[in-house]
Each structure stands twice: as structure tokens, then as C-alpha cells.
Amino acid sequence: MEPSIFNNIYQSYWAELCDKIRYKFGSGPPDPEDIAQQAFIRFSEYKTDKPIQNPKALIYTIARNLVIDAHRSMQRQNNMLEDIFNELELAPLEQISTEQAVLEQEKVDVVSRAVSGLNAKQQKLLFETRIEGKTYQMLSDSLGYSVADICRTLEKANLVITQALMEWESQSSSVEIKPELSRKTL
């Protein structure tokens, strides 16, 4: 990225980004200015073949993902999955990072819409497990649901989200192979 372009974005957006992070997620920790700094560094390293249509939106998305990472607890149960995949000599499961989530923002948008469509209980349990890192037993103790009920609820939620993603992927791939659209792109 050209330093002059980067400079312009930095100078015009730094203060606004700090304000946006502070407004959305509070004063920290993590410190909104630390997050903004990290977001600009990641943005400067961002590599894509496509032109960046809206750099400010992209930087904000990176910053938002960094805040989520800062608060997200490690998924303890995923260690068991890793062990099983190792034992069976299967390739490791792909871990989604901040960078990948930004690169696959279209997928995240599809997932966002699917999550928005879930009922309150499903959303609550998803948040508590994915972001807060709580175990099913902890949720059972605090919310009063049985572990089996939590299992079923999250199973359905995962199913809805996966189906939405697969539907979008099949539509995307069917659009890409249309020759007339390819010519328009060229």
C-alpha cells in the first residue's frame, strides 16, 4: 500500500475510529487506542487482489474483530476435537482468525444474518459459548437449562447457520460460472 494513501486514511480516520470503538465497546480494556493502532497495522499488512472499496469500513471491521478476540475465551472443548483429528490422522480443523474473518467478510455477513434470525435462547447460548467461553455445565448451572437441552439448542443453531452458508456458497458458485457475467467482469 502506498504510504501516502495510508497516511491520508490514518490522519483522517484515527480519531473517528477511536471514538467509534469507545462508543461501541466502552473505554476498555482493551484501550480503544491500542485497538485502533493494531487495526491500522493489520490494515497496512492487508493483502488482497481486489481494490478496497471502503477502507474505513474495513479498518473498523478489523478493529471490531480485535475487540472480540481480546474478550473471547479459548474454546476448551476444541482441544478434544483437535486430539480426535490428530488421533485419526486427519488434517487439523481450520481455525478462523481475525484476518481470515476479514478476508471472508461476505461469509461473515451471511452468518450474521443467520444468527440474527435465531431465537433469543439460541443467540444467548451461542454468545455464552463462543464469546464468553462458558461450558455447557456452567450454562446449565446459571441458566437452569439441562445440558441435553443446551446441546439440542446449539445443534439446531449450528445447523441453521451452516445451511445458510452452504446456500450462499452454492448461489455464489452458480453465479460465477455464468459466461455472460464473466465477460461483464472483464
Place this chain on the structure above:
Amino acid sequence: MSSANIEQASYWLSIIQSGQASEQQKTEFKQWLVADKQHEQAFRQVYQAQSLTSYSEPMADKLADNLKSKPVPEQSNTKQAVAAAKTVKSNVWRYFSAVAASVLLVIFFWQTQLTPAQPQTMVYQAGKQTETVHLADGTVITLGAGTQLSVSFSKNSRDLILSSGEAYFKVAHDSLRPFNIQNQNALVSVLGTEFEIQNHDKATLVNVQSGRVAVTAQNQRVEITQQQQVVVDSQKQLSPVIQLEQQQIAAWRMQRFDFVNRPIGELIDVLNRYSDSQYKLATPAIAQQKITTSFAISQVEQVLNGLAITHSIQWRKDSQGIIWLTM
């Protein structure tokens, strides 16, 4: 992919993640997973979709709501140190400077209103190559790839924080202002000398080219001189002083790397920072194995092939270009 497979994959994912799967269920899951390649694909699909939810808008909104209703916890010591180094930010003007387009050295300046008592803090972040930084006092610092360093000068001291990576310091002598470098494990103090610090996950290496350096960790302190090394581990314990070969010090400046009985995890960290490929461990235990090797960055493939002979570690490149090491 059949919807039945996706339904089964969702079922198994929730069972395994419940933390209460019985041995029988784990066995059944393994059998299901390997029974058909499509089962594995379906499971990966559900796992990926679930992983993406962490970065979804509704999750961010819920997190924001939660944070606003929670009291602010106390900052950790590390955070306080970082915050202290940046206190100049709030009441000052800032500007940013990025250097040549091919070089990803990002420099942030937070400058004071030029009153002598107030320090100025600069944060340097090197890209995929080594970078040289010239400080106002005449000190010259070479940063390794991916290294992050913040510099804060005041009337009485020169304070630096080496957050990641390695750096070689040629410190300008100033008897009135000691030169202090803090990282996660140790504090290194000098008046004027040449030395390097390497940050690794499990240890910090301090190597002195010339002059004398004091290394402090917890309540221990050791002084090392020319061609000597001390290692500070993650428990903040100092190693005995080690005598070095001359060519070992900061060889990374010439894209050469020397490892003497160091964990392979450190080798992987270096490869990820200096080479264009991404390296991952399919078998985590590899990280702890020790290695002694010397190579140029252009010889990575030979190093990897050597691991097969010396450590029975195999490597392969996947469809995304990621190089996986496995035992």
C-alpha cells in the same frame, strides 16, 4: 453435500463441545468421522460456520451490551506498563509516518508539546524484512522481521519496550540517561554498548557484542560482557552466562539463523516472520523438541528435510500453501 450429513455433523459437534461426551459417544463419533469422506467434509463445514459466528454482527452487539454493563477490571502489570508508555497520547498532537512503499515499517509518533520534561513515545513495527532505525540520541537499532518496539525518551532515561521479535542495539553513550529495554521477562540496562535481544514465547535471549549489559529478572541480576549470552525463561529465571561464537550474534541481520539447542517452536516462529510461507505444527509436541542448526533463509527446505532425518518430523504443503510439520 447431503443435508443428512450436515445434520449429523451438527449433532456430533454439539455433543463433543458439551464436554460431557461419554467414551462410547467419542468412539461412535470417530467411527462416523472416518466412515465416509463426506462425513469429514460435513463436519468441517459445520465447524467453519460455527467459528465464523464469533465475528458476526449480533455477537459483537451482545459483547458491546455486556461490556457496557460490566465494571471495568483493574489493568494487569503489563497493560499498565504499556499504558504508562503511552500516557503522552491524550494531551498531545499526533502524526503518523510510513516509510518506503516496499518496506513495511510502520512508525507511530505521539509527540509532546515539546516541553523537555515530557517524554515522546514512538512505536516501530517491522514488516517481513529487517529494518534499521536511527534514534535522536544517535543509537542505531536493527529490527528483525515482525519486531515491535516502542521508544520513549525523557530527560533522565531512555526507555524501550520490546513487545515481540528481536533487535540489535548499537547504543549511543550517554552517562546521564541509561538505556533500558523491558520485555515480558527481563529488564536490560546499559549506558553505551552493542548487543541484541531475542524475544521468544518461552524465553528471552540477550547477547552482547561489546561493552557491558545488566540483565534483571525478578530479584536476580547478572552483568554480561563481550561475546556472552544469558537466557531468561518464562518463569523469569536467569541461565548461567554462556560464552558465544562471534558469528552467532544477530546473524538474522544477514538473513542467517543459528539455533543451539533451542526449541523447534522458536524455529517455526522465525520462519513465519522471515519467509513468505506460513508454517504450522500439526503435532503440537514438536514445538518443545530441541534443535541445533545454522542456515540462511534461502535454505529453509533443506532445514525441513533435515528435520525428517534428525527428528523424524515430516512436512507437507497443503492446498492453501501452508506448510505443516507432523510426526
